[in-house]
Amino acid sequence: MAKITHRSPLAPERFPRVPAVAGVRFATLEAGIRYRGRHDLTLIELAPGTTVAGVFTRSTTAGHPVLWCRRILPHGRARAVIVNAGNANVFRGSEGDAAVRAEAEAVGQALGCAPEEVFVASTGVIGERLPVEKITSRVGDLVAGLDAGGIEAAAWAIMTTDTFPKGAFATAAIGGVPVTVAGIAKGSGMIAPDMATMLAFVVTDATVPAPVLQHLLSVGADASFNAITVDSDTSTSDTLLLFATGRARNPEPAGADDPLLEGFRTALQTVLTDLAHQVVKDGEGAQKFIAVTVRGAESDASARRIGLTIANSPLVKTAIAGSDANWGRVIMAVGKSGEPVAMDRLGVAFGGHVVARAGAAVPDLDEAPVARHLAGREIAIEVVVGEGRGAATVWTCDLTHGYIDINADYRS
Amino acid sequence: MAKITHRSPLAPERFPRVPAVAGVRFATLEAGIRYRGRHDLTLIELAPGTTVAGVFTRSTTAGHPVLWCRRILPHGRARAVIVNAGNANVFRGSEGDAAVRAEAEAVGQALGCAPEEVFVASTGVIGERLPVEKITSRVGDLVAGLDAGGIEAAAWAIMTTDTFPKGAFATAAIGGVPVTVAGIAKGSGMIAPDMATMLAFVVTDATVPAPVLQHLLSVGADASFNAITVDSDTSTSDTLLLFATGRARNPEPAGADDPLLEGFRTALQTVLTDLAHQVVKDGEGAQKFIAVTVRGAESDASARRIGLTIANSPLVKTAIAGSDANWGRVIMAVGKSGEPVAMDRLGVAFGGHVVARAGAAVPDLDEAPVARHLAGREIAIEVVVGEGRGAATVWTCDLTHGYIDINADYRS
Structure with missing residues (x-):
């Protein structure tokens, strides 16, 4: 496993001062699943009556915890999440399913709830046996350590090759009642040196019925976690869960379009987008x-597909790594997307400086301001592809020697 | 432009001794389009009556030469190809189209044929003006230098960031009449440091009607050039042309399925696959x-999509670069493809050594022979995804620091 000897240069200065969310408690400890000298096991306890929504990897080789979460999600109720780092519990056949079941049963027994109210997530090596007894034997210790202020410790404990813990929060009001949305995430490559996965857990004290919560999360994920890419690779274990404890006792919204939810929707989007950006900013080897x-x-869907093709292009990503205003590669990526494009309308700008317009290079371009923009840490690539009204923004990082260093290492 | 200071470690020992093909002559010279001290302009002259087939990039932002070739291809006749290296003539609006037309007219005038019988290809920087006068003014010199033995010089002159010239040939008989298939190609990244493109020109003295030739080439390309990937990026200028001069005077085949063509089909496939493999072996930074x-x-189509998803995965390619038997990443890539997969049938082998079988890791695997295979230059990844009958092989190279070095450099 590659050693993390430094924080990403794109990391925020510090973990945010996330307020406690009523009805949510956290506990972490060192279970020694793979790592030594750090916490690797996390329990998030949720008050009775908590509703849940989830978005998972689209991989057809999804891990055993994902299969479990997908199965129990339709009940719409949650009392806990248990998360381990170091082993993804993927591709282990019936043994892998049994391990997940054992975790859910152990937590259910300790908290007095059904196993089907216990969500499970694992991140780490693919294909190795999960030493589940190291988890089930420590559930009692976890429950004893539950703490409403433990969110930052949880953000640390779910990390694998991440170089910094990721947290975000926002507040809003629903019918005049203040509510909080807070979340944590991990993920740096879609699969780090065998360390799989993007995981994100978002909690709120708002009262929101499960179907409404699911709608809000699906829409929110499309504009955040589903609009980021580090290396185009898809984890077997990507899991995004949103829990609403209802402890704020706000008036219950009638549906996802209820005007009551306007502020909440914005707060949720703020948290999801912030966490998604932090995942990209911790992209393996990311410098920009x-x-x-x-x-x-x-x-909009076509714009997003074009955007992701640009964001996934190794040639665009290496050009940005080299601070090279190589708009020809952007044009190449637009063409590669296969989406409808009007060549005579096509234009490209970097940081607002137009380098190509109406299907041709800008003549006698002053490259100095473009070069200044590209020398920075935050790069904007803007593309106009025709006269349609579809638009989208996606986020990625550059492709550097750091990525190769991290990923061409031997395992162990 | 990155300097080529070494040959790819995967390069063949020498350029093959390609025999002359009746009805085909080559000429090259230094036109100074971008490079200095090397030939960068190539003319291939084809005897009257030559039939032609072509396969081009699927990019929606294809270059001006590709648009021209697509337009004249349906005539099915060719008298010449003119190719320059150093400038791809892409994204130049009507000026780019006029430049192609000027090239075709100049060659047509010199050879006494219609411009619509002159194919044009350009490879190099995207978006810069092609100094077409440097080409049109030298057509006379090219014609004066035409030489039936000039194929190796042509293989050199079409190179951009390639580290070795690529040639291949094979012989066959059609109705007892011996025929030759010979070809050259260039390409090392799908787009090298602004140097776009895979180009391949294949010639034969066989008599094959254009529609039959097109069918053979389309099928042949699917199992060769369309089954390779260096970095998943698609050039704006990829061009594969096949010319048949008819000078062998073999009995004319009635259709693509005519048993007469059995040997020819194999010879064509041999040349196409050999050239495609050489392109991968010159992949930017390729070590394996x-x-x-x-x-x-x-x-078969599903197998190919799964194969290309594996071959395009940065995490698989970096694992191979690190000689790491990281089959978890192969499983990840299989899942990412979205194709139907039976998890309980899924298996992975490296060089014939099975590491995962029937949906689980092989217990107590002896990793030594796997490690020995992965330490080599030629790596085989074999995947079984279920009980279907679909199969495909695709080829790629590893992803190394060399790729970053080449592509994160500034232009110029």
Whole structure:
């Protein structure tokens, strides 16, 4: 496993001062699943009556915890999440399913709830046996250590190759009642040196029925976690869960479009986007944070596909790593997407400086301001592809020697 | 532009001794389009009556030469190809189209044929003006230098960031008449430091009607050039052309399935596959040649999509660069493909050594022979994904620091 000897240069200065969320407690400890000298096991306890929503990897080889979470999600109720780092519990056949079940049963027994109210997440090596007894034997210790202020410790304990813990929060009001949304996430490559996965857990004290919560999360994920890419690789274990404890006792919204939810929707989006950006900023080897905005596409979905093709292009990502205003590669990536494009409308800008317009290079371009923008840490690539109204922004990082260093290492 | 200071470690020992092909002559010279001290302009002259087939990039931002070739291809006749290296003539609006037209007219005038019988290809920087006068003014010199033995010089002159010239040939008989298939190619990244493109020109003295030739080439390309990837990026200028001069005077085949063509089909496939492999072996930064074979898929097309997802995965490619038997990343890539997979049938082998079988890791695996295989230059990844009959092999190279070095450099 690659040693983390430094923080990403794109890391925020410090972990945010996340307020406690009523009905949520955290506990972490060192279970010794793979790592030594750090916490690797996390329990998040949720008050009775908590509703839940989830978004998972689209991988057809998803891990055993993902299969479990997908199965219990339709009940819409949650009392806990148990998360381990160091082993992803993927590709272990019936033994892997049994391990998840054992975790859920142990937590259910300790908290007095059904196993089907216990969500499970694992991140780490793929294909190795999860030493589940190291988890089940420590559930009692976890429950004894539950603490409403433990969110930062949890953000640390779920990390694998991350170089900094990721947290975010926002507040809003629903019908005049103040509510809080807070979350943590981990993930640095889609799969780090065998360390799989993006995980994110978001909690709120708002009262929101599960179907409404699911709608809000699905929409929110599309504009955040589903709009980021580090290396285009898809984890077997990506898991995003949103829990609402209802302890704020706000008026219950009638549906996802209820005007009551306006502020809450914004707060949720703020937290999801903030966490997603932090994942990219911790991308393996990342030196630059890149926002790709596509306008003038046939539809928003088309704009997003073009944006992701640009964001996933190794040649675009290496050009940005080299601070090279190589708009030819952006044009290449637009063409590679296969999406409808009007060549005579196509334009590219870096940080607002137009380098190509209406299907041709800008003549006698002053490259100095472009070069200054590209020398920075936060890069904006803007593309116009035609006269449509579709638009989207996606985020990625550059592709550097650091990525190769981290990923071409031997395991162990 | 990155300097080429060494040959790829995967390069063949020498350029093959390609025999002359009746009805085909080559000429090259230094036009000074971008490079200095090397030939960068190539003319291939084809005897009257030559038939032609072509396969081009699927990019929606294809270069001006590709647009021209696509337009004239349906005539099915060719008298010449003119190729320059150093400038791809892409994204230049009507000026780019006019430049191609000027090239075709100049060659047509010199050879006494219609411009629509002159194919044009350009490879190099995207978005800069092609100094077309440096080409049109030298057509006379090219024609004066035409030489039936000039194929190796042409293989050199079409190179951009390639580290070795690429040639291949094979012979066959059609109705007892011996025929030759010979070809050259260039390409090392899908787009090198602004140097776009894979180009390949294959010639034969066989008599094959254009529609039959097109069918053979389309099928042949699917199992060769369309089954390789260096970095997943798609050039704006990829061009594969096949010319048949008819000088062998073999009996004319009635259709692509005519048994007469059995040997010819094999010879063509041999040349196409050999050239495609050489392109991968010159992949930017390549240290290892990787064959990915997928079996048990729902269809051959599904197997190919799974294979390409594995071959394009940065995490698989960096693992191979590190000689790491990281089959978890292969499983990840299989899942990412979105293709139907039977998890309980899934298996992975490296160089014939099975590391995972029937949906789980092989217990107590002896890793030594796997490690020995992965330490080599030619790596085989074999995947079984279910009980279907679909199979495919695709080829790629590893992802190394060399790729970053080459592509994160500034232009110029």
